[in-house]
Amino acid sequence: MDIPVLIYHQVTDDSDEYTITDCHCYTNNFIKQMEYLKSNGYAIITLAQAIDNFKNNINDAQPRVILTFDDAFQSFFEVVYPILNNFGFPAHLYVPVHRIGGYSSWMKKPKSQKNIMNIEQLQEVSHNNIIIGSHTLTHTKLTHLEPFHQLKELELSRKILESYLGTSVSDLSYPHGDFDEKTLKFVADVGYKTAVTCNSKFFNRYDDSLSIPRIYITQQDTLEMFISKVQGVKSLTGFVA
Numbered sequence: 001m002d003i004p005v006l007i008y009h010q011v012t013d014d015s016d017e018y019t020i021t022d023c024h025c026y027t028n029n030f031i032k033q034m035e036y037l038k039s040n041g042y043a044i045i046t047l048a049q050a051i052d053n054f055k056n057n058i059n060d061a062q063p064r065v066i067l068t069f070d071d072a073f074q075s076f077f078e079v080v081y082p083i084l085n086n087f088g089f090p091a092h093l094y095v096p097v098h099r100i101g102g103y104s105s106w107m108k109k110p111k112s113q114k115n116i117m118n119i120e121q122l123q124e125v126s127h128n129n130i131i132i133g134s135h136t137l138t139h140t141k142l143t144h145l146e147p148f149h150q151l152k153e154l155e156l157s158r159k160i161l162e163s164y165l166g167t168s169v170s171d172l173s174y175p176h177g178d179f180d181e182k183t184l185k186f187v188a189d190v191g192y193k194t195a196v197t198c199n200s201k202f203f204n205r206y207d208d209s210l211s212i213p214r215i216y217i218t219q220q221d222t223l224e225m226f227i228s229k230v231q232g233v234k235s236l237t238g239f240v241a
């Protein structure tokens, strides 16, 4: 069965004119979305489990969803992590490694920039159902870099995360969803097992595990629109899975 891989960034109570609304979800809406998944029998699984299901031809009626969070903002630790813990849901979290304990300096408007989680927080969540992946070192568009630097962003970010966490790191999220054929080769060479993009459709057994599509959940999504997105029917925004 095809699986929606949801992409979130910030989840907070407030937003202002500097908030990037496509990358923001209100806390109350997020809780309602998780409640919907729980009460409607969704299994929240990991990318590795989805790939295993595809390989083993598991095609039962159980609906499944994968949760992913890019950028490792402080709001993940303060808001999302306790909620996921309450529901017992696993999630993938992608970290821009050179910005750990700093802020999202890649965002152009200084007032849009937000704090990024520190090492201790990453270690804590990694022990509690959160799978940490690389979001490269600096959150630069990979295809804009020379091959040497592209490789360094991919390889060093993984190594640093592994040394901080004491576990192997095999998941990647492309900054800005940006990659090309050369990037895909580097990602495979470095040894990543999965890599997520911003291509908007459901994840199915024919997709390359190094260019996994994801569905954006945004500030504009009502619960009805969220349900349409996870069910894969045409929504008010024209999205089609």
Ligand SMILES: [Zn+2]
Pocket (backbone or CB within 6 Å): 070, 071, 135, 139, 175, 176
């Ligand atoms: Zn990002």
